[in-house]
Amino acid sequence: MADMNRGNRPLSPFMLGPYYRPQLNSVTSILNRISGIALLGSAFLLVWWLLALATGPDAFRVADALMTSILGDLVFTISILGLWYHALGGVRHLIWDAGYGLDMATADRMGWGVIIGAFALTFLTIVAI
Numbered sequence: 001m002a003d004m005n006r007g008n009r010p011l012s013p014f015m016l017g018p019y020y021r022p023q024l025n026s027v028t029s030i031l032n033r034i035s036g037i038a039l040l041g042s043a044f045l046l047v048w049w050l051l052a053l054a055t056g057p058d059a060f061r062v063a064d065a066l067m068t069s070i071l072g073d074l075v076f077t078i079s080i081l082g083l084w085y086h087a088l089g090g091v092r093h094l095i096w097d098a099g100y101g102l103d104m105a106t107a108d109r110m111g112w113g114v115i116i117g118a119f120a121l122t123f124l125t126i127v128a129i
Helices: 024-055 057-067 070-097 104-128
Strands: none
Touching: 024 057, 024 070, 024 104, 057 070, 070 104
């Protein structure tokens, strides 16, 4: 028989709108997953460039023109940011898996550390290249 008492059950915490305000930890977790998926796209571009290199000078010229254009620079700069963000987010999850930093204040500090660290390491990487 159907549950006739549906109105008294709590709402899902993932419900957006006026009922739920996204928190730093949920947003950084979602961004960690998005950055991982985006890195796959960057890996495909890199593989395409390497295949064009192996194919011949005409194919390489086309791929290299795209990769060294302003659009290519932008894509790979964002990819570097995504790589650092994903790596730091993974370290944060490893720390959590070890049972440390699970209180809300520490988790928030680690979230901001991942965000700020990703931008700082991206800047250092671009300057070093």
